[in-house]
Amino acid sequence: MSLLEINFDGIVGPSHNYAGLSFGNVASMRHAGAVSEPRAAALQGLDKMRSNLALGLTQGILLPHPRPHHAWLAKLGATIESADDTLAANAMSASAMWAANAATVSPDPDTADGRCHLTVANLRTMPHRSHEWPATLAQLQTAFASDVFTVHAPVPPAFGDEGAANHMRLAPSHGEAGVEVFVYGVSGGAFPARQHIEASRAIARLHGLDPDRVIFAEQSEEAIAAGAFHNDVVAVANERVLFAHEKAFADKQSLLDACERLVRGFEYVEVPDAEVPLADAVRSYLFNAQLVTPPDGQPTLIIPNEAQETPSVWRWVEAHVAGNGPIRRVEVVDVRQSMANGGGPACLRLRVVADPATVDQRFLVDEAALDRISEIIGRYWPEQIHHSELQNPALIQDVEAARGALLDGLGLGHG
Numbered sequence: 001m002s003l004l005e006i007n008f009d010g011i012v013g014p015s016h017n018y019a020g021l022s023f024g025n026v027a028s029m030r031h032a033g034a035v036s037e038p039r040a041a042a043l044q045g046l047d048k049m050r051s052n053l054a055l056g057l058t059q060g061i062l063l064p065h066p067r068p069h070h071a072w073l074a075k076l077g078a079t080i081e082s083a084d085d086t087l088a089a090n091a092m093s094a095s096a097m098w099a100a101n102a103a104t105v106s107p108d109p110d111t112a113d114g115r116c117h118l119t120v121a122n123l124r125t126m127p128h129r130s131h132e133w134p135a136t137l138a139q140l141q142t143a144f145a146s147d148v149f150t151v152h153a154p155v156p157p158a159f160g161d162e163g164a165a166n167h168m169r170l171a172p173s174h175g176e177a178g179v180e181v182f183v184y185g186v187s188g189g190a191f192p193a194r195q196h197i198e199a200s201r202a203i204a205r206l207h208g209l210d211p212d213r214v215i216f217a218e219q220s221e222e223a224i225a226a227g228a229f230h231n232d233v234v235a236v237a238n239e240r241v242l243f244a245h246e247k248a249f250a251d252k253q254s255l256l257d258a259c260e261r262l263v264r265g266f267e268y269v270e271v272p273d274a275e276v277p278l279a280d281a282v283r284s285y286l287f288n289a290q291l292v293t294p295p296d297g298q299p300t301l302i303i304p305n306e307a308q309e310t311p312s313v314w315r316w317v318e319a320h321v322a323g324n325g326p327i328r329r330v331e332v333v334d335v336r337q338s339m340a341n342g343g344g345p346a347c348l349r350l351r352v353v354a355d356p357a358t359v360d361q362r363f364l365v366d367e368a369a370l371d372r373i374s375e376i377i378g379r380y381w382p383e384q385i386h387h388s389e390l391q392n393p394a395l396i397q398d399v400e401a402a403r404g405a406l407l408d409g410l411g412l413g414h415g
């Protein structure tokens with residue numbers, strides 16, 4: 001059996017809009033009330049998947065959730081028609097597109113029972129995200145139904161968990177036993193710390209990780225306060241390499257010492273604040289990159305256009321690639337619609353190291369499958385959504401029909 005890293009990208013749902021719902025996510029706050037383009041957003045996501053396929057990577061998908069979330073509104077004694085603006089926006093959010101927040105994944109080389117464990121994130125800090133988990137759980141139970149996987153329900157909402165966005169795995173190669181780093185927040189200045197250490201500890205126990213090969217690292221308060229609402233805004237890991245901003249962690253040295261001790265061939269690539277200030281890192285999403293190893297073995301950093309357009313960042317990238325650094329290739333992708341809500345290339349994907357043959361094949365895509373999905377999106381996804389339209393019955397009908405058409409097209413029914 002061959003273990004590969006598979007990136008499961010969330011398909012951007014037809015209700016994608018800018019409601020400014022995420023306090024502490026500076027892009028979401030800045031774009032509150034802007035006009036969104038769901039069709040362009042979803043097609044941008046598909047193009048990112050195409051460029052990953054072209055690199056020779058294995059690609060999967062996760063599906064948009066049913067919106068509006070009628071059942072959630074009903075629990076609040078409301079309907080989409082009767083809800084106030086904020087409640088309606090919470091029920092219409094397409095935030096499940098950010099698959100890095102779907103779950104935390106520990107592949108089988110790391111776990112005591114030799115299974116791949118996934119724990120769905122409770123996302124309890126933001127109301128619009130707190131109701132994602134039941135649909136995520138149902139989807140992961142379908143995609144990972146084989147007995148090589150164990151899918152766990154979320155940890156209790158007493159403790160905030162935002163999934164893989166706060167989790168990094170380091171290993172000599174994907175298929176070997178790794179070290180799992182759980183990054184949590186204690187304080188974020190004016191902004192909330194969304195990942196709690198109690199949740200991270202629970203996940204490490206549930207997944208049967210060896211306590212000697214787990215690291216808990218605190219995110220720096222300064223990074224959260226600057227808009228790094230998840231660790232993956234300031235750090236990313238792939239195999240032996242940790243790529244991070246100088247100010248990502250509260251106690252960088254302890255983290256690096258532990259990685260040196262536990263990961264054979266560990267390499268740390270730091271971007272100094274003097275070269276790329278935290279604000280530029282957050283604005284450009286340099287670290288919200290997919291750091292991947294394609295079959296040609298050249299570690300590749302997949303970054304958004306905004307990184308190329310931020311002078312300090314692009315200078316750093318060019319110098320690194322020209323030198324002899326561990327990142328050998330850079331791919332620039334356009335995910336501007338998602339970026340405007342604070343979701344870069346890495347937010348849009350959930351990494352699962354597994355044998356692709358063990359995954360429900362409807363969740364894996366090749367070029368031909370992406371062509372079919374793109375045709376459905378082109379036909380059904382709204383071109384634009386004005387924030388004031390979120391309760392408009394015609395829009396709601398279009399959004400529900402669009403998702404239905406996609407699920408039918410993928411043979412996944414109306415679940």
Ligand SMILES: NCCC[C@H](NC(=O)CCC(=O)O)C(=O)O
Nearest residue numbers: 019020021022025028098343347
């Ligand atoms: N990993 C990236 C997540 C981005 C997400 N943004 C949002 O939910 C913005 C939604 C809005 O404002 O309409 C978040 O903050 O959790």
